[in-house]
Amino acid sequence: xxxxxxxxxxxxxxxxxxxxxxxxxxxxxxxxxxxxxxxxxxxxxxxxxxxxxxxxxxxxxxxxxxxxxxxxxxxxxxxxxxxxxxxxxxxxxxxxxxxxxxxxxxxxxxxxxxxxxxxxxxxxxxxxxxxxxxxxxxxxxxxxxxxxxxxxxxxxxxxxxxxxxxxxxxxxxxxxxxxxxxxxxxxxxxxxxxxxxxxxxxxxxxxxxxxxxxxxxxxxxxxxxxxxxxxxxxxxxxxxxxxxxxxxxxxxxxxxxxxxxxxxxxxxxxxxxxxxxxxxxxxxxxxxxxxxxxxxxxxxxxxxxxxxxxxxxxxxxxxxxxxxxxxxxxxxxxxxxxxxxxxxxxxxxxxxxxxxxxxxxxxxxxxxxxxxxxxxxxxxxxxxxxxxxxxxxxxxxxxxxxxxxxxxxxxxxxxxxxxxxxxxxxxxxxxxxxxxxxxxxxxxxxxxxx
Amino acid sequence: xxxxxxxxxxxxxxxxxxxxxxxxxxxxxxxxxxxxxxxxxxxxxxxxxxxxxxxxxxxxxxxxxxxxxxxxxxxxxxxxxxxxxxxxxxxxxxxxxxxxxxxxxxxxxxxxxxxxxxxxxxxxxxxxxxxxxxxxxxxxxxxxxxxxxxxxxxxxxxxxxxxxxxxxxxxxxx
Numbered sequence: 001x002x003x004x005x006x007x008x009x010x011x012x013x014x015x016x017x018x019x020x021x022x023x024x025x026x027x028x029x030x031x032x033x034x035x036x037x038x039x040x041x042x043x044x045x046x047x048x049x050x051x052x053x054x055x056x057x058x059x060x061x062x063x064x065x066x067x068x069x070x071x072x073x074x075x076x077x078x079x080x081x082x083x084x085x086x087x088x089x090x091x092x093x094x095x096x097x098x099x100x101x102x103x104x105x106x107x108x109x110x111x112x113x114x115x116x117x118x119x120x121x122x123x124x125x126x127x128x129x130x131x132x133x134x135x136x137x138x139x140x141x142x143x144x145x146x147x148x149x150x151x152x153x154x155x156x157x158x159x160x161x162x163x164x165x166x167x168x169x170x171x172x173x174x175x176x177x178x179x180x181x182x183x184x185x186x187x188x189x190x191x192x193x194x195x196x197x198x199x200x201x202x203x204x205x206x207x208x209x210x211x212x213x214x215x216x217x218x219x220x221x222x223x224x225x226x227x228x229x230x231x232x233x234x235x236x237x238x239x240x241x242x243x244x245x246x247x248x249x250x251x252x253x254x255x256x257x258x259x260x261x262x263x264x265x266x267x268x269x270x271x272x273x274x275x276x277x278x279x280x281x282x283x284x285x286x287x288x289x290x291x292x293x294x295x296x297x298x299x300x301x302x303x304x305x306x307x308x309x310x311x312x313x314x315x316x317x318x319x320x321x322x323x324x325x326x327x328x329x330x331x332x333x334x335x336x337x338x339x340x341x342x343x344x345x346x347x348x349x350x351x352x353x354x355x356x357x358x359x360x361x362x363x364x365x366x367x368x369x370x371x372x373x374x375x376x377x378x379x380x381x382x383x384x385x386x387x388x389x390x391x392x393x394x395x396x397x398x399x400x401x402x403x404x405x406x407x408x409x410x411x412x413x414x415x416x417x418x419x420x421x422x423x424x425x426x427x428x429x430x431x432x433x434x435x436x437x438x439x440x441x442x443x444x445x446x447x448x449x450x
Numbered sequence: 451x452x453x454x455x456x457x458x459x460x461x462x463x464x465x466x467x468x469x470x471x472x473x474x475x476x477x478x479x480x481x482x483x484x485x486x487x488x489x490x491x492x493x494x495x496x497x498x499x500x501x502x503x504x505x506x507x508x509x510x511x512x513x514x515x516x517x518x519x520x521x522x523x524x525x526x527x528x529x530x531x532x533x534x535x536x537x538x539x540x541x542x543x544x545x546x547x548x549x550x551x552x553x554x555x556x557x558x559x560x561x562x563x564x565x566x567x568x569x570x571x572x573x574x575x576x577x578x579x580x581x582x583x584x585x586x587x588x589x590x591x592x593x594x595x596x597x598x599x600x601x602x603x604x605x606x607x608x609x610x611x612x613x614x615x616x617x618x619x620x621x622x623x624x
Contacts, residue, residue: 224524224527224528227528228528228530230528231525231528231529232530233602234598234599235598235599235601235602238602263525263528263529263602266525267605267606267609270521270606270609271609274609274612274613274616277613277616278616293510293514294510
């Protein structure tokens with residue numbers, strides 16, 4: 001339709017006809033044909049900005065196109081002629097025909113000029129539907145690229161859009177001729193229902209509105225481009241940050257920089273889930289598997305998101321300079337110590353070893369988080385509240401993970417080795433009495449080593 | 451018939467992973483569905499109380515596989531990948547095939563007995579199939595990433611197949 005004779009749309013050079021079946025091989029690099037210098041994979045860092053400017057340009061071009069169409073429509077109605085898409089001169093009976101032709105020519109010229117200068121914006125100004133398509137693919141913003149679906153029937157968005165456009169133009173052509181006939185059929189409209197002219201118009205409008213609403217909701221909620229800057233890391237950076245999360249900073253009078261990155265924390269949470277599963281299996285926690293997985297995921301994600309939000313709220317109360325993403329990142333990297341501790345102690349079942357790791361590794365990662373927060377908070381009471389809460393929650397979480405999930409191995413060892421088991425390997429099964437058990441075991445361990 | 455042949459061709463591609471784009475270009479989700487359902491069915495009945503176990507385990511395996519695949523796809527897209535959502539789901543689902551074969555082998559071995567020898571055999575088989583799965587999916591997915599970020603994409607795939615392998619290895623029938 002673009003560029004086809006008698007189509008009536010502005011005759012911009014179209015990159016491709018809109019109904020061409022899209023094999024994903026041709027489309028796999030996102031919009032590389034249209035915007036080579038902006039959307040190449042190496043410059044994806046500019047992606048959100050360039051797609052935003054594209055969207056604005058597309059919206060502006062679309063607005064211009066719509067106003068032009070409206071203007072033409074007004075003129076058409078006054079002239080009593082049918083078609084907006086009628087390419088030829090409206091006829092000698094129309095007083096404004098010359099103006100109309102001039103305006104159309106000017107419109108074509110103005111559209112061609114920006115079309116040459118900014119191919120992306122020009123292409124989206126070609127038609128309303130064309131602009132919408134570009135918007136979807138412009139920054140790879142949609143999660144699901146509809147055009148990659150192999151569809152053989154006319155059930156995709158684009159085909160419906162094409163049908164709609166064709167129907168709209170047919171209607172507008174037939175409007176003039178059917179104008180007289182409609183009055184005759186007026187009394188039969190109820191009978192004709194959806195098949196009548198009015199019915200088709202209503203269906204069209206509903207389709208249009210529905211599509212617009214759906215695309216708005218989709219681009220709002222499924223736009224993963226919002227998260228893209230937080231995943232912009234290199235493997236070296238991730239490794240550096242993992243190692244740094246165990247090293248407490250010394251300079252607490254100067255606000256420490258926190259990288260607002262979500263890849264590392266997310267992967268650490270998933271690793272923690274995997275380690276917990278491994279631990280539950282080796283300790284033969286033979287409950288139903290469904291609850292094991294569910295509780296592991298729920299615990300880890302709940303801790304990460306819940307404690308981050310809580311500390312962020314406290315930081316807001318204590319006037320600490322930290323954003324939510326930074327808090328998520330900080331706490332996520334703090335889970336690295338937990339991962340190491342649990343990985344080691346689920347394989348080597350000595351309680352004293354666990355306590356050494358708990359204090360050493362857990363303590364180091366807590367100290368780092370605390371130091372960073374202290375550097376960003378002013379005032380002694382505030383620092384105390386914030387860091388005390390974080391330290392307590394972090395250390396207690398590690399304790400909880402160890403004792404709640406690491407249950408049955410000692411029990412099995414107990415039954416296998418009989419009463420000769422050295423006492424410091426006994427484990428407390430019930431969490432409420434864990435404090436007594438800790439005192440007992442630490443006392444016995446100390447006594448044994450002395 | 452044409453769909454069946456396409457699915458069969460993809461299975462062959464997974465077992466002999468070459469860098470062809472057939473898996474990527476014509477994606478479909480039949481294979482992953484069949485593999486997921488068969489794996490979930492075989493993993494049933496693997497815990498102590500066999501009263502109402504069928505439900506949660508089947509749903510659990512299903513949810514893990516699909517949720518894990520969605521997370522990996524989102525991750526690879528956020529890291530700047532050029533592959534589309536369903537293509538990635540397709541690849542990850544098809545690469546569960548070696549692990550399904552491992553599950554089959556484990557079940558057969560467990561029929562023979564459940565001693566240390568069988569555990570060692572199962573461990574070797576599962577590790578081999580886990581490596582195969584990870585390599586196969588990496589061969590297809592890592593090409594769509596910028597070259598210096600392949601490790602960032604491979605790690606979640608490694609975790610995903612590790613969790614599935616762990617479920618297979620620790621399966622003890624009643």
